[in-house]
Amino acid sequence: MNEENKLVKKTEAKEKTKVIKKSTVDPDCGVFHKGKHKVVFAYAANVACDRNNYILAFHTNPGNVHDSVAFPKIYEKVKRYKGVKNIVMDSGYKTPAIAREILKDKRIPILPYKRPMTKNGYFKKHEYAYDEYYDCFVCPENQVLNYTTTNREGYREYKSKGEICKSCPSLSECTASKDHVKVVTRHIWENYIEQCEDIRHTPKYRDLYKLRSQTIERVFADAKEKHNMRYTQYRGIQKIEMELNLLFASMNLKKLATWIHKSERRNQMA
Numbered sequence: 001m002n003e004e005n006k007l008v009k010k011t012e013a014k015e016k017t018k019v020i021k022k023s024t025v026d027p028d029c030g031v032f033h034k035g036k037h038k039v040v041f042a043y044a045a046n047v048a049c050d051r052n053n054y055i056l057a058f059h060t061n062p063g064n065v066h067d068s069v070a071f072p073k074i075y076e077k078v079k080r081y082k083g084v085k086n087i088v089m090d091s092g093y094k095t096p097a098i099a100r101e102i103l104k105d106k107r108i109p110i111l112p113y114k115r116p117m118t119k120n121g122y123f124k125k126h127e128y129a130y131d132e133y134y135d136c137f138v139c140p141e142n143q144v145l146n147y148t149t150t151n152r153e154g155y156r157e158y159k160s161k162g163e164i165c166k167s168c169p170s171l172s173e174c175t176a177s178k179d180h181v182k183v184v185t186r187h188i189w190e191n192y193i194e195q196c197e198d199i200r201h202t203p204k205y206r207d208l209y210k211l212r213s214q215t216i217e218r219v220f221a222d223a224k225e226k227h228n229m230r231y232t233q234y235r236g237i238q239k240i241e242m243e244l245n246l247l248f249a250s251m252n253l254k255k256l257a258t259w260i261h262k263s264e265r266r267n268q269m270a
Contacts, residue, residue: 026235030062043232043240046074047248049219051211053255055248056081060241067092075101086110088209088216096154096189099196110205111196123173128184137184141170145184155185223247 021031023041032042042063048056057077061070071093078084087102088110102109116124128137128145137145137158143165145158159181165171166180175182187193199205223229227247234243 028062028235028237028240030064032063043237044070045229045244046070047216047219048074048078049216051215053215053219054252055219058244058248060237060244062237068095068098071098072101079105086205086208088212090212094193094196096187096193099192100189103192103195108199108205109196110199110209112209113200121173122175123170125184130186137186139170139174139182141168143168145182150188151185154188156188158184158186219251222251227251 023029026041029041029043031039032044033039034042040063043060044063044065044067045058045060046067047058050056057074057080059070059074059077067090075087078087084107086108089098091112091114094111094114099109099111116126118124123140127140130137135147139145139160143160145160148157148159150156160175160183162180165174165182168174168180171180177183200209220229227250229247232240232243234240
């Protein structure tokens with residue numbers, strides 16, 4: 001095989017086609033996986049509220065956009081409120097980039113525990129000890145994984161030595177690679193996630209995270225059960241945003257009216 005044919009084959013191997021499902025009725029929406037079995041075309045709303053359940057901001061995007069990707073736009077809206085010091089989020093926003101952005105703004109990101117994505121039967125990532133001084137990982141069998149490169153996603157790759165690993169008694173719990181090389185990654189901004197872990201274990205911020213069930217989760221529950229947020233009669237992202245603007249404004253007004261009514265009753269009783 002000549003060099004030209006080799007080059008053509010390599011180019012064909014690299015050019016992989018990606019199939020994207022698109023609605024012919026509403027091209028603005030995206031495929032959303034609801035649970036394990038249900039797949040629908042939908043929109044997603046990222047919503048921020050304060051500790052009194054008043055909705056501060058929201059951002060609408062197609063259902064196939066991950067929360068962490070949509071975060072910058074809603075965070076820009078939240079930053080307009082100068083009194084915001086603590087940002088409580090769910091696990092979908094737990095990325096090094098988001099943690100870094102909030103900490104650099106001198107705000108406190110409060111993020112939950114996120115279960116490791118390791119396959120069953122294999123060592124978890126936390127079982128590989130990171131040595132900051134020598135910039136390497138040490139596996140459960142006390143073998144060193146040295147730094148090799150940084151990939152395009154910003155993760156530093158640390159690799160073991162295959163000739164040592166192939167005779168390791170814990171190989172089946174470590175890696176299934178053909179060359180017996182274990183790869184552990186660490187993001188270049190991983191120290192920001194580590195700061196979030198320290199924050200998570202602080203009693204004050206742990207109690208703040210527990211308020212999610214009474215605040216933003218209550219907002220979503222009321223919007224879905226009382227205001228038909230589970231479905232929309234409109235097509236196009238602009239119309240969806242118009243609908244959500246009216247929906248969240250009405251929810252805020254109802255809450256304000258209830259608060260005023262209760263306040264007046266308390267004053268009359270006093």
